[in-house]
Amino acid sequence: MNFINKSIIFAFITFAIGCLAAEVQLGMKLLVLSTSRPDSVIKSLQSYSIEYDYLEYNYDNPLKGNLPLYTKDEQPKYYGVVLGNGALSVYFKNTGLWGSILTAAQWDYLYDYQKKYGVRIVALDDTPNTEYGTAIFDPSIWGVSSTQKISIANNDIAKSIFKEAGVKSTVTLDTQGLYHVPGKIDNDKIATPVLTLEPNEDLKKESVVVAYTKTEDGRERLSFYISFGDWSINSVMMNHLWISWITRSLYAGERRVTFTPHIDDVFISTGLLNYETNELESAENAYRSTVEDFEILRKWQDSVVEKLPEGSSVRCELAFNGNGVLAVIDPSIALGVDGERYCDIEYKKTPGKGTDRWPVKNYSIPYDKEFLENDSLFAYFAKEENSKNFFWSSHTFTHENLDEATTSDADNEIRVNIEIAKLLNVYDKPYYSSKSIITPQISGLRNVDAINVFLKYGIEAGTGDLSRPTLINTENPYLPFFTTKESSNFEGFPIIPRTPTEVYYSSSTAEENTYIYNLMYKDQLGESTWEQFIQREVDRTLNLMMNLRNEAHQFHQINIRSHDLKEKTGLLEKWSDAVLEKYVKFVDWPVNSLKLDDQAQLYLDRYNRITYCDISKTAVIDGDYITAIKISPNSIEKDCKIPITLPQNAFKDKKETKITYEKRGKDRLVAWVSFEKGEKEAKTIKLNPPLAWAVDAKAIEETEIIEKECWSEALGYRCCEEGESIVEYIDENGWWGVTKGEQEWCGIIKNEKCWAENFGLPCCETEMVDYVLDNGVIGYEEKYENDETRPAGGWCGLKSASDRVFTNAKELFKEQLHL
Structure with a gap:
């Protein structure tokens, strides 16, 4: 087929040709302006991986000139602006007065940018202002420190902000610990309440703490008359509201909630609490989780998901020690290795030094799978139908503390547990993590000999603990900590954080755990009940989850004891149920478990794209x-x-x-x-x-995507893309358009929803048009005669004619296409 550069010319249609504005590329970064670092804002943006520029201006560092809002080629850099403290007020030492660090001209420059590109502004720690349609509720009460409950305002704007963020409108929030300035709507033509304050002893009437404003010149602003703290879950939840609002849920990042219970010490036994001696791990009485315990846990995993938002999944990670299998079959054949720590918790071992605790070097398991199946728990998990219900990772073979371990000991601990994983038939399975490890007592991460052994066996990441700040990334908790020569005599081994729960390694019941909790915290908190304990744990954990922190949660094998308890529910399940029950009262976001390797990769991917x-x-x-x-x-x-x-x-x-x-x-x-x-x-x-994007722009419906094969590829031509599917030619093969760049033929996949769009026309709204052409497929609607948004005025295609057009278009449009 020879290329013919023709345009469709309908003799009966006059096309109106307009000029398109030059394409604008708006930078997908947020600009954060403040007079001092707004930690709550920064951490929330980090949690989404949303890019931002932080600019700080104050009395000692005033802005000179205008804000840097454009790139070198004059493209706008930011698609949202966050004010860390409202009007950016500072104390001017030279005058003794308070005022904005930005001049009126600098504010106007920002507002012009805002109007030009449809950019929204969020003002935190703000003060009501008549410019934005609000005022102080009671001028005699400027600010309030007492706690007030926060509720969503009863209007469509407030509801849409919550819906956009996926936050439950019924969520319970308050101002605990947050200084706030109660406000009121002063001009309801431009301002609308979003969050209100319920009355309390300081303020007897309902007031406003968050307001939406659309000024007369079309600028949109969300103002929060409350301070923010990164420790406060109330601040965190309000951050989610404004992040979704300012970005319109379009951002270069993701919102991912994870929940993965880690169960350490699987296969080994743990001494129970001795109430008489206060011995936390009794040498006389021990417990080892059973097949029945894991069956109850499996069923719990399946059932708890039904209570969570759609798309959720929950699966526990089993960090196992293979020596426990030998100890059950015959204690005499188990390896007797001292697993305790005898050095300072931050001890850094000298390379090549250390103490051999294993009785033999280069040990290898002398038993086959059949022998190991004499342990009923091993036999249970050797069946894939059971092992696949959990994630798996190594916790070393004997549970030796690796801080002082020699290369020989570390090699035995890692290599032999891999042998067990292979005999258990989990090592090569997709639910096993071979590239990461959970070491006993978070040990070996300052031991270069142990790290080199990890790498020798393909282990590329270790597991840290939030109780060990020297092994976590304190600047950005969403990134790994990397070892250094100074920390570990090794540069660049990643350590992924994990959170320790207050469910203890020797607790098998709620009573035991509460007893130990009071031993530890009674002087600080007084005597606590299980209910008080679990509420504190829920609050702590929910804060992490709402901050989108992806740490797994540490438990131990004894914590799933359930089969011989009256209520058949283990500590892990009780703790998790309480946390997740509160979680679903806050948000509609799915929550998912990640195996250890995938969790590590999540942190490493973030680091790699930033670095x-x-x-x-x-x-x-x-x-x-x-x-x-x-x-x-x-x-x-x-x-x-x-x-x-x-x-x-x-x-x-x-x-x-x-x-x-x-x-x-x-x-x-x-x-x-x-x-x-x-x-x-x-x-x-x-x-x-x-x-x-623009203020008052109407939402457009999604275009129906009909998956069809590209018929023209067989003829050597690609199919037309968006903006190219206008018929220029029709032959026995089909309808042809012209590509934008190369001006080559392309095959048109017919628009079955509205055939007329393939001919540069809209479809008629109804069949009751004012005029129909002789061909019977083109109509005319007089009410659109002067409508400049329609390329052919009132002309339109009749939807009822689609079958005729699809089968006989060549004849119907023969004259117009000069066929």
């Missing part, structure tokens, strides 16, 4: 809408994946192998964009539908 991948992310603005996201690599030093959370859907190109999509339940769709080291090619994600 090794310089990538620009921009939102393409076309008129009032964001139509696409452009991801452009500047420098890729290591393979990385970039998450882009989308408010709705996207046009997915099956040929684009570097972009994959993940959707957990009803949570937002996440596009994962992969780049290889050295790659330079930009990627584009087209939104479906385009995102209404």
